[in-house]
Amino acid sequence: MEIYLDANATTPVLDAARAAALSAMAEDFGNPSSIHSTGLKARALIDRVRSQASRLLGAGNGRLLFLSGATEGIQTAVLSALRALRERRAAGDASAELLLYGATEHKAVPEALKHWNELLGLGLQVEAIPVGRDGRHDLAWLKEHAPRAGLVCTMAANNETGVISDLDGIEAALAGSTCFWLVDGVQALGKLPLRLAERRIDYAPFSGHKLYAPKGIGLLYVREGAPFTPLMAGGGQEGALRSGTENMSGIAALGAVLEALEDGKSFRDHATLATFRNRLAAALQQAFPGLVFNAPLEQTLPTTLNFSVPGLASRLLLDLFDAAELRVSGGSACSAAKAQPSYVLQAMGLPESQTASAVRLSFGPAAEEAFINEACERIRVCGDTLRENCLAPSGNQALIGDGITRFLMDGECCWLVADAGSRRCVVIDPQPALADRLAQQLRCQGYPLVAVLQTGSQDEGAQALRAAIPELLAEEGGDAWALGQQTLRRLALGDGRSVFLLDQRVAFIGRASPAELGTAVLPATLLAPACDPDNRVASTPTAALAGAAGPAPSLGPDALHALLREHPDALVIDVREPFEQRLGQAPALDPAVAIEAMPISRLLNALPAWLAMPAERPIVFFCRSGNRSQIAAQLLVRLGHERAYSLAGGLALWPQREAAADPALYV
Ligand code: PLP
Numbered sequence: 001m002e003i004y005l006d007a008n009a010t011t012p013v014l015d016a017a018r019a020a021a022l023s024a025m026a027e028d029f030g031n032p033s034s035i036h037s038t039g040l041k042a043r044a045l046i047d048r049v050r051s052q053a054s055r056l057l058g059a060g061n062g063r064l065l066f067l068s069g070a071t072e073g074i075q076t077a078v079l080s081a082l083r084a085l086r087e088r089r090a091a092g093d094a095s096a097e098l099l100l101y102g103a104t105e106h107k108a109v110p111e112a113l114k115h116w117n118e119l120l121g122l123g124l125q126v127e128a129i130p131v132g133r134d135g136r137h138d139l140a141w142l143k144e145h146a147p148r149a150g151l152v153c154t155m156a157a158n159n160e161t162g163v164i165s166d167l168d169g170i171e172a173a174l175a176g177s178t179c180f181w182l183v184d185g186v187q188a189l190g191k192l193p194l195r196l197a198e199r200r201i202d203y204a205p206f207s208g209h210k211l212y213a214p215k216g217i218g219l220l221y222v223r224e225g226a227p228f229t230p231l232m233a234g235g236g237q238e239g240a241l242r243s244g245t246e247n248m249s250g251i252a253a254l255g256a257v258l259e260a261l262e263d264g265k266s267f268r269d270h271a272t273l274a275t276f277r278n279r280l281a282a283a284l285q286q287a288f289p290g291l292v293f294n295a296p297l298e299q300t301l302p303t304t305l306n307f308s309v310p311g312l313a314s315r316l317l318l319d320l321f322d323a324a325e326l327r328v329s330g331g332s333a334c335s336a337a338k339a340q341p342s343y344v345l346q347a348m349g350l351p352e353s354q355t356a357s358a359v360r361l362s363f364g365p366a367a368e369e370a371f372i373n374e375a376c377e378r379i380r381v382c383g384d385t386l387r388e389n390c391l392a393p394s395g396n397q398a399l400i401g402d403g404i405t406r407f408l409m410d411g412e413c414c415w416l417v418a419d420a421g422s423r424r425c426v427v428i429d430p431q432p433a434l435a436d437r438l439a440q441q442l443r444c445q446g447y448p449l450v451a452v453l454q455t456g457s458q459d460e461g462a463q464a465l466r467a468a469i470p471e472l473l474a475e476e477g478g479d480a481w482a483l484g485q486q487t488l489r490r491l492a493l494g495d496g497r498s499v500f501l502l503d504q505r506v507a508f509i510g511r512a513s514p515a516e517l518g519t520a521v522l523p524a525t526l527l528a529p530a531c532d533p534d535n536r537v538a539s540t541p542t543a544a545l546a547g548a549a550g551p552a553p554s555l556g557p558d559a560l561h562a563l564l565r566e567h568p569d570a571l572v573i574d575v576r577e578p579f580e581q582r583l584g585q586a587p588a589l590d591p592a593v594a595i596e597a598m599p600i601s602r603l604l605n606a607l608p609a610w611l612a613m614p615a616e617r618p619i620v621f622f623c624r625s626g627n628r629s630q631i632a633a634q635l636l637v638r639l640g641h642e643r644a645y646s647l648a649g650g651l652a653l654w655p656q657r658e659a660a661a662d663p664a665l666y667v
Pocket of ligand 1: 071108155207
């Protein structure tokens, strides 16, 4: 069962909201502009939901418009305020010079400010209001700049950290300024009392899908008397303030959510939510010693936790949680190649160890106690799994490693060759950024390190690794190192460059081209590079000559079942990392089909056997999303085994999933 802890991104739709939406689609489906009875019913529904929202938000005499969501609300508010500023300027009031937004604001806000500022030809200066270490606005700075501001945008609560803004403090800082004030209320809806009309807030946008309504419905509060310019002109709906036939199913669903908020039965109160959050926080601290929370818990929404585990990349944590079916979010935007630090945490002045490894865990106010219990249990299992796989910054359990392991970071590869029989190991091309992770793995494995080798002349990585594990260093000079039955030999290429040959079976070639290796390698020797931006893993002299191969074929579930029926001897390989295999699920296949575990980081060990198999025996790779299995299948195709396939979309899209991985499934 999936434990969804990413409610700040979006929520599932509440049962009552789903029922209300269905009824608005199937039964009360009228157009509220129609004057017949079907239309009148729809009109009554809109009026009812608007009054509910107005009560809950304390909107007083302010207007509430239904629109598609917060992004549209933000555009409408910014357009309205900026057009009013242009008119003020035309009338001779040029006091507004600045458009201010909180440095941790959702990107929709600064982007809208820049967009409309340019489109309306205002040329105002768009500037971020700094925030403190606690994520709250610098009120002294704001007070100083407010007299020159035309519009100030501050969120009620932050989506990444949950930090709650001091709206009263902001209001006080704006005293005396004629600026307009936009408060992004998206993350506050249903979690904080906003009392909109009691404050001088001019505009406040909301999105239904952050609180159990479907995507595509939102609200914009506009203070009584605040300037307004429609973003959409047309049929005159919403009092001509927002044209376009209303999203009646969305409005009906939002109405059901607001009703649930008012009756107080479906949603937990603040104190209960804080208890849930504290239990999750304690489970995290226990599972990941050294964990730091990136915002003070007492000033954040009781439904959001943002944390980092120094020494653990957020990508690794996200993969770990995802494998345990705990859906959380990176506090930073992760691209495939490199994790971008979070601009929110950077604005708070947090160190890089926190900004680049943040994880956000958020739940909705309808969370049940059993759900929180299960989440805590899985967090505990995630911590145990990290230690069992030597991935935790401390407290790992011993791991017996053998063979070749690849560490890939930002397109650069480092290789670890270990021999369990003689308990010796060698590292080739360590990078400085990998030193801690390698040291962790080596300490856990406990084998003496008999050589730290480089194919090029850069030695910062080797120095950093040596400094990190003096207790394991047992370096032997010379140009050959015995690793059990195998020998690793240096082949000098000139200019201080080397390649390292493991019995002509594998060559660690650094940045050398296959042509430079001459007869030192065989046509089928596996070439392991130090630089692999395209994640090709390895090559052979023969494959290098043949050039690029296209993508390997991907199989959907039906095609896979058909292939397995036709070829019961097909190999099915799970290329996820061991920690994911332990936590995650395996595809429900015919029990007669054996699944082999071979993480992508250790593929080189299995390649010779796979390549020696009859060409017609299919090999199917799978992973979580289909990316790594495609890399593995392409590698096999490039190296000459044409019947290699990838499971399309990975386990994430696999239709029949099992409750938990069965270790017996792996051979
Ligand atoms: N503001 C905040 C604080 C948000 O969290 C989001 C969504 O993540 C938005 C604005 C934009 O909302 P939507 O994408 O629903 O328009």
